[in-house]
Amino acid sequence: MGEDLVGLPMPKRPDTLYDxxxxxxxxxxxxxxxxxxxxNGWFVVAQAHExxxxxxxxxxxxxxxxxxxxxxxxxxxxxxxxxxxxGANLGVGGKVVDGSLQCPxxxxxxxxxxxxxVEVPYDDVDHIPKTASARTYPVVERNHMxxxxxxxxxxxxxxxxxxxxxxxxxxxxxxxxxxxEIATCCQDMAENNVDTPHFLYVHGQPSIPEEDFVIEGHYKxxxxxxxxxxxxxxxxxxxxxxxxxxxTFLSSTTPIDTEHVWVRWVFTAxxxxxxxxxxxxADGFTAGVSQDIPIWENKIFKDPPVLRPSEKGxxxxxxxCQQFYSWPADTSQR
Numbered sequence: 087m088g089e090d091l092v093g094l095p096m097p098k099r100p101d102t103l104y105d106x107x108x109x110x111x112x113x114x115x116x117x118x119x120x121x122x123x124x125x126n127g128w129f130v131v132a133q134a135h136e137x138x139x140x141x142x143x144x145x146x147x148x149x150x151x152x153x154x155x156x157x158x159x160x161x162x163x164x165x166x167x168x169x170x171x172x173g174a175n176l177g178v179g180g181k182v183v184d185g186s187l188q189c190p191x192x193x194x195x196x197x198x199x200x201x202x203x204v205e206v207p208y209d210d211v212d213h214i215p216k217t218a219s220a221r222t223y224p225v226v227e228r229n230h231m232x233x234x235x236x237x238x239x240x241x242x243x244x245x246x247x248x249x250x251x252x253x254x255x256x257x258x259x260x261x262x263x264x265x266x267e268i269a270t271c272c273q274d275m276a277e278n279n280v281d282t283p284h285f286l287y288v289h290g291q292p293s294i295p296e297e298d299f300v301i302e303g304h305y306k307x308x309x310x311x312x313x314x315x316x317x318x319x320x321x322x323x324x325x326x327x328x329x330x331x332x333x334t335f336l337s338s339t340t341p342i343d344t345e346h347v348w349v350r351w352v353f354t355a356x357x358x359x360x361x362x363x364x365x366x367x368a369d370g371f372t373a374g375v376s377q378d379i380p381i382w383e384n385k386i387f388k389d390p391p392v393l394r395p396s397e398k399g400x401x402x403x404x405x406x407c408q409q410f411y412s413w414p415a416d417t418s419q420r
Contacts, residue, residue: 095290096377103266110380120271125410126237127321130338144177148236149343153177157185163198164234166221196220238412245304252334258354259364265350270382272322272339273407280399322410333367
């Protein structure tokens with residue numbers, strides 16, 4: 087599909103968000119498209135309702151097989167999937183025991199919060215080496231989502247996942263979640279926000295003029311429309327957009343690997359606007375992003391790009407993004 091796809095602006099094709107067979111994909115050149123690794127940051131790995139206490143869920147993010155589980159008290163934990171003993175997948179037959187996960191192969195049991203082995207049931211030797219440990223990821227449950235902190239060098243979190251109070255406010259409608267996969271990376275997707283000319287040529291409308299722009303370390307904020315439009319970024323892949331009097335939505339762009347992301351957008355709207363408002367907002371924003379998908383999935387990352395003076399925001403964005411990457415010399419840390 088794709089021979090008849092004509093842009094300026096690109097057509098809206100919402101069905102392509104969820105049916106990848108309808109997408110236009112023509113790129114055939116081999117090799118990596120992006121010159122950087124999976125970024126460090128907080129990323130959604132599941133919706134909170136998708137896993138119950140005492141259950142496991144197999145995942146693939148950050149270029150790794152993972153297992154998510156909830157302890158019997160409901161606390162979520164995330165491990166690399168493979169047992170350090172003999173490599174069994176802990177998510178295939180593994181058993182949750184209180185706040186730990188027991189390997190189905192030999193019964194070794196690993197503490198959820200630390201990954202340390204706390205039991206080898208068939209061995210009388212008390213000492214368990216420190217290397218008998220599953221890799222864990224810091225996890226928080228917030229905004230109806232389960233978030234994991236990924237860092238290539240396993241450093242602790244340097245910022246927090248923001249609370250979105252509208253998601254728990256009775257004056258706001260229940261959330262609506264839209265999620266889909268895109269063949270791109272966090273940085274390239276986020277670059278759209280500062281690529282102001284593309285709004286006209288891809289979406290057929292001018293960009294919202296910036297009235298205030300703030301950068302404080304990992305945090306970015308853009309304000310427009312007399313303060314009625316506020317977009318906040320927390321690292322790469324975590325954003326909150328508020329259009330006053332209409333909608334609030336949270337976005338998480340989770341790296342699947344270096345060339346694919348899983349996008350989750352979480353919408354709500356003031357209850358006073360009517361029961362369909364959240365759906366209308368979700369439909370509108372996701373239809374818009376469907377115009378970007380053929381561009382993202384068929385482009386390459388030009389480094390350096392050829393830019394006009396008015397496009398300095400792209401250079402500034404790329405400079406800001408560098409803080410979210412690690413380049414460990416020891417590849418075993420990845």
